[in-house]
Amino acid sequence: MALTITNECTYCGACEPECPVNAISAGDDVYQIDPAACTQCEGYAENPACVSVCPAECIVSA
Ligand code: SF4
Numbered sequence: 001m002a003l004t005i006t007n008e009c010t011y012c013g014a015c016e017p018e019c020p021v022n023a024i025s026a027g028d029d030v031y032q033i034d035p036a037a038c039t040q041c042e043g044y045a046e047n048p049a050c051v052s053v054c055p056a057e058c059i060v061s062a
Pocket residue numbers: 003018019020021022023024033037038039040041048049050051
């Protein structure tokens with residue numbers, strides 16, 4: 001199961017460089033996560049790296 005970014009995203013860009021599998025990209029209005037690429041950081045970090053850095057707390061389970 002992948003994570004998803006809600007409309008609360010402020011487009012700050014903090015999450016994109018944190019993703020170990022480059023699943024995050026800038027969408028038209030908010031950043032977005034490719035559900036086929038997101039591994040939930042399994043084997044990389046105990047908690048999803050993107051969630052840890054998001055100041056808007058807008059990255060949630062899909
Ligand atoms: S949970 Fe990990 S793999 Fe998935 S989008 Fe966030 S940083 Fe990338």
